[in-house]
Amino acid sequence: MAAGSALAKDDVVETVRRRWMFRHPLVIRFAHWINVVCLAILLMSGLQIFNAHPALYWGAASTFDTPFVAITDDQRDDGSARGVTYVAGKSFDTSGWLGLSTFNGEATGRAFPAWMTVPAHQDLATGRRWHFLFAWAFVINGLIYLIYGIGTGQLRRRLIPDGDQMRGFGSSIREHLTLHFPEGDEAKRYNVLQKLTYFVVVLILLPLMLVTGLSMSPGVNAVVPLPDLFGGRQSARTIHFIVTNLLVLFVIVHVLLVLASGVWNNMRSMLTGWYVIERRKLPAGPEKIR
Amino acid sequence: MKPRLRIPAPHRRGFLSAAAGLLGVSALGGCDRFAVTPTGRQTLRLGEDANLFVQRLLLTPASLAKEFPDSEISPWFKPNGTVDPQDRDYKSLAGQNFGNWKLRVDGLVETPQDLSLADLRALPARTQTTRHDCVEGWSAIGKWTGVPLAEVLKRAGLKPEARYIVFHCADTMEYSMSGESENANPGMTARAEGDENQASDSKAAGAEAPDADEPTGTPIRYYESIDLTDAYHPQTILAYDLNGKALPVSNGAPLRLRVERQLGYKQAKYVMRIEVRDSLKGIGEGGGGYWEDRGYEWYAGI
Numbered sequence: 001m002a003a004g005s006a007l008a009k010d011d012v013v014e015t016v017r018r019r020w021m022f023r024h025p026l027v028i029r030f031a032h033w034i035n036v037v038c039l040a041i042l043l044m045s046g047l048q049i050f051n052a053h054p055a056l057y058w059g060a061a062s063t064f065d066t067p068f069v070a071i072t073d074d075q076r077d078d079g080s081a082r083g084v085t086y087v088a089g090k091s092f093d094t095s096g097w098l099g100l101s102t103f104n105g106e107a108t109g110r111a112f113p114a115w116m117t118v119p120a121h122q123d124l125a126t127g128r129r130w131h132f133l134f135a136w137a138f139v140i141n142g143l144i145y146l147i148y149g150i151g152t153g154q155l156r157r158r159l160i161p162d163g164d165q166m167r168g169f170g171s172s173i174r175e176h177l178t179l180h181f182p183e184g185d186e187a188k189r190y191n192v193l194q195k196l197t198y199f200v201v202v203l204i205l206l207p208l209m210l211v212t213g214l215s216m217s218p219g220v221n222a223v224v225p226l227p228d229l230f231g232g233r234q235s236a237r238t239i240h241f242i243v244t245n246l247l248v249l250f251v252i253v254h255v256l257l258v259l260a261s262g263v264w265n266n267m268r269s270m271l272t273g274w275y276v277i278e279r280r281k282l283p284a285g286p287e288k289i290r
Numbered sequence: 291m292k293p294r295l296r297i298p299a300p301h302r303r304g305f306l307s308a309a310a311g312l313l314g315v316s317a318l319g320g321c322d323r324f325a326v327t328p329t330g331r332q333t334l335r336l337g338e339d340a341n342l343f344v345q346r347l348l349l350t351p352a353s354l355a356k357e358f359p360d361s362e363i364s365p366w367f368k369p370n371g372t373v374d375p376q377d378r379d380y381k382s383l384a385g386q387n388f389g390n391w392k393l394r395v396d397g398l399v400e401t402p403q404d405l406s407l408a409d410l411r412a413l414p415a416r417t418q419t420t421r422h423d424c425v426e427g428w429s430a431i432g433k434w435t436g437v438p439l440a441e442v443l444k445r446a447g448l449k450p451e452a453r454y455i456v457f458h459c460a461d462t463m464e465y466s467m468s469g470e471s472e473n474a475n476p477g478m479t480a481r482a483e484g485d486e487n488q489a490s491d492s493k494a495a496g497a498e499a500p501d502a503d504e505p506t507g508t509p510i511r512y513y514e515s516i517d518l519t520d521a522y523h524p525q526t527i528l529a530y531d532l533n534g535k536a537l538p539v540s541n542g543a544p545l546r547l548r549v550e551r552q553l554g555y556k557q558a559k560y561v562m563r564i565e566v567r568d569s570l571k572g573i574g575e576g577g578g579g580y581w582e583d584r585g586y587e588w589y590a591g592i
Contacts, residue, residue, distance in 0.1 A: 120322055
């Protein structure tokens with residue numbers, strides 16, 4: 001309802017009708033939150049594993065002198081320690097963050113800092129255990145999601161833009177840039193950028209993580225020559241790392257947009273399933289959707 | 291004037307969400323505490339147990355690790371772990387170019403063997419250019435020549451109880467401090483058997499008493515194990531050549547294991563003795579290998 005006690009004569013009173021919509025079925029909600037836990041632990045244990053050899057290469061084998069990316073520590077001219085990150089031949093001082101960071105109050109040479117890794121201290125064996133356990137959980141959860149999503153048509157509805165949406169591609173970009181999101185009927189479905197992003201994440205990036213991960217397994221390689229898909233095992237490892245970064249970027253944007261487009265409505269719908277559609281109505285004239 | 295929009299903030303839900311978020315963060319902090327409890331250790335193993343189960347389901351004796359053309363051989367095969375064993379016995383063998391070295395094959399076999407390098411080179415050989423994948427994440431490609439482990443096992447003849455092949459190596463990784471007091475700890479039985487193995491190593495190597503200035507305690511030398519599935523795989527070889535030349539000390543001279551469908555720490559270097567056993571109990575802490583007893587998985591297929 002429009003608020004304010006002192007309405008001027010020419011003020012237009014607008015009513016907002018709230019319509020409840022059941023948006024997220026139980027399976028989707030469970031799959032979402034299990035995925036949150038899996039990806040968090042896979043990321044942190046993955047950084048622990050990366051720290052065991054913090055360099056990336058291209059091809060089948062490692063070219064130790066010429067890594068594509070390397071994170072290490074060395075000494076400045078004055079003898080003080082610094083963290084340094086190499087990317088494609090260029091070096092950056094990343095002290096305190098990458099290469100050299102504080103662990104238990106001491107400056108420690110390690111690629112990713114302790115607060116980002118599971119376990120916090122350097123322990124490759126336990127990091128691998130976390131990684132594989134949650135990789136299995138991630139795969140099983142993902143399979144349930146896909147089977148359910150395909151069977152019920154949810155996947156198509158969520159990930160594939162409708163014909164009219166593709167034509168509205170430009171205006172959807174504008175909406176995102178200005179943080180104005182659709183209301184009314186248009187809010188009942190995901191917008192086109194949302195669908196395309198989820199499509200890329202769900203059907204391309206996440207499966208790529210699994211396949212590049214399996215490409216690093218000498219056992220799996222003897223059954224299916226997966227590394228050949230990516231130009232070799234070390235390339236697969238590099239892609240595994242790059243896609244990790246893309247997924248982190250996705251999560252940051254995803255969370256920011258959840259915050260910007262109505263955090264409680266979004267959170268409620270992902271927890272209980274129920275989403276509120278706002279519909280503004282002017283007293284006279286046709287219903288207006290923004 | 292713009293119409294004002296009012297949405298009542300569902301405070302309770304907000305509080306709950308924030309609480310859930312906080313719980314999540316503290317759960318991540320609790321990961322490390324969980325991992326060291328017995329339940330935590332058991333739970334964390336499940337993933338690797340599943341890896342073994344699925345890989346054993348998929349892998350057949352005909353599933354071969356990829357073999358590369360010679361053009362892809364790494365210019366430098368990164369040596370890792372021990373690169374220059376300081377053990378006296380080993381150094382004296384290396385000083386004579388391993389002319390006196392003999393591989394002991396014993397345990398659950400019909401005919402124990404003592405095979406010199408010349409004996410091994412006279413057996414059928416296999417050459418394979420394969421990718422070595424370290425558990426740390428790097429890879430190197432090398433051309434290995436050696437005798438298939440199956441050939442050696444065939445000559446020794448396995449007893450029906452045989453299940454595991456254990457590799458005892460020459461390089462000391464660390465010194466166990468329980469060397470003197472026999473009843474010092476519950477690991478005593480394991481240690482006592484370890485001493486036996488080591489005694490056999492020394493016999494095979496024709497060793498003398500250790501120097502007085504050597505570190506005190508019992509040396510823990512590298513050890514590894516595989517089961518018969520991998521032992522009889524055609525690419526499982528005891529390699530004596532790397533890239534067409536005698537295996538250098540840094541890469542495990544005179545003999546190292548190649549078990550190509552597993553990670554680098556399974557590829558035992560400086561192999562002195564092959565012991566056939568019915569179980570892994572009594573070897574080190576029972577995990578089946580030096581790194582396995584320090585938390586790494588026995589099956590290293592991923």
